[in-house]
Amino acid sequence: SSLLRSVKTLAKPTAARGFSSESVPDRKVAVLGAAGGIGQPLALLMKLNPLVSRLTLYDIANTPGVAADVSHINTRSEVAGFVGDDQLGQALEGSDVVIIPAGVPRKPGMTRDDLFNINAGIVKSLCTAIAKYCPNAIVNMISNPVNSTVPIAAEVFKKAGTYNEKKLFGVTTLDVVRAKTFYAGKANVNVAEVNVPVVGGHAGITILPLFSQATPKANLGDEDIKALTKRTQDGGTEVVEAKAGKGSATLSMAYAGALFADACLKGLNGVPDVVECSFVQSTVTELPFFASKVRLGQNGVEEVLGLGPLSDFEQEGLEKLKPELKASIEKGIKFANEN
Ligand code: NAD
Ligand code: LMR
Numbered sequence: 001s002s003l004l005r006s007v008k009t010l011a012k013p014t015a016a017r018g019f020s021s022e023s024v025p026d027r028k029v030a031v032l033g034a035a036g037g038i039g040q041p042l043a044l045l046m047k048l049n050p051l052v053s054r055l056t057l058y059d060i061a062n063t064p065g066v067a068a069d070v071s072h073i074n075t076r077s078e079v080a081g082f083v084g085d086d087q088l089g090q091a092l093e094g095s096d097v098v099i100i101p102a103g104v105p106r107k108p109g110m111t112r113d114d115l116f117n118i119n120a121g122i123v124k125s126l127c128t129a130i131a132k133y134c135p136n137a138i139v140n141m142i143s144n145p146v147n148s149t150v151p152i153a154a155e156v157f158k159k160a161g162t163y164n165e166k167k168l169f170g171v172t173t174l175d176v177v178r179a180k181t182f183y184a185g186k187a188n189v190n191v192a193e194v195n196v197p198v199v200g201g202h203a204g205i206t207i208l209p210l211f212s213q214a215t216p217k218a219n220l221g222d223e224d225i226k227a228l229t230k231r232t233q234d235g236g237t238e239v240v241e242a243k244a245g246k247g248s249a250t251l252s253m254a255y256a257g258a259l260f261a262d263a264c265l266k267g268l269n270g271v272p273d274v275v276e277c278s279f280v281q282s283t284v285t286e287l288p289f290f291a292s293k294v295r296l297g298q299n300g301v302e303e304v305l306g307l308g309p310l311s312d313f314e315q316e317g318l319e320k321l322k323p324e325l326k327a328s329i330e331k332g333i334k335f336a337n338e339n
Pocket of ligand 2: 105106112144174235236237239240248249253
């Protein structure tokens with residue numbers, strides 16, 4: 001379209017902006033669902049990331065406007081908007097990282113699994129296109145239910161013969177962001193210094209924050225740890241209820257998504273010791289997918305790290321979450337193979 005062309009013309013190629021390809025490699029990032037509640041602020045944050053040289057924004061509607069808007073920001077990346085199925089291939093071609101926040105969000109009273117019927121199909125069709133147009137890309141799956149959409153993506157890629165378990169990530173960073181914020185508040189420590197691993201999955205009790213490993217150390221009692229755990233597990237619901245029918249977390253999620261994509265880009269660029277929690281193919285437990293700390297590198301997952309020492313409370317939480325997580329994984333696999 002002419003609008004699309006004008007968006008492209010407005011964004012000058014990176015070379016003309018004086019970035020040396022020696023110091024900062026070219027990296028292309030695509031956002032699928034870029035006109036949505038998460039997609040728009042995530043597009044903004046990725047436009048602010050100096051590691052990105054080209055940013056493509058795809059949605060089924062409204063992306064030309066979002067792309068035109070974001071493209072005026074005077075940062076490195078060239079921005080282009082693509083809309084509708086016909087343009088999905090162009091949006092994906094050459095991508096190093098594809099971030100997927102496409103799909104419907106929860107309303108009060110719903111679980112993430114209630115989104116399965118709509119979002120499973122969306123994720124399946126987007127992943128089919130990824131297998132065709134950018135089979136080597138790192139995929140950051142945000143669309144819920146993550147515990148099922150990641151296994152769906154894996155099955156789609158397996159069928160296409162493009163599956164690389166090192167390049168498929170369920171984004172659980174928001175759970176870590178929440179755990180850090182809530183811990184800092186309760187422990188009265190500087191939030192900027194806080195680290196808390198969050199393992200398991202991304203729904204209710206499958207979200208297992210490991211506060212026994214939190215730093216800086218604080219002497220919180222059992223009741224405090226229980227309350228912090230519950231608040232982290234229910235963080236998404238807290239936002240869904242506060243938004244009262246107008247969707248779920250978008251701004252904190254865009255922040256978390258941008259943080260995780262930045263970690264993937266740093267890994268690709270060879271920055272050492274980039275470690276983030278993510279829901280990935282795993283042998284850490286008997287389940288085929290599990291969230292834990294992951295070291296990121298030039299090929300995506302460099303190493304899936306173990307859980308470390310767990311408290312009795314965490315060990316109990318781990319055993320409790322397994323049946324639900326297993327069922328969600330199996331539901332995703334079954335859907336991908338039957339549809
Ligand atoms: P939203 O409805 O505001 O935006 C979703 C966007 O996806 C819309 O613009 C819509 O047009 C687009 N879309 C729908 N079908 C598409 C397709 N086939 N291709 C491309 N785009 C398509 O919703 P939102 O608040 O941005 O949430 C999006 C998803 O992210 C939801 O499933 C939500 O549950 C999930 N989410 C996950 C996390 C997490 O921690 N992983 C956090 C928050 C939200
Ligand atoms: C979240 O954790 O905020 C997201 O998964 C959205 C939701 O439905 O809670």
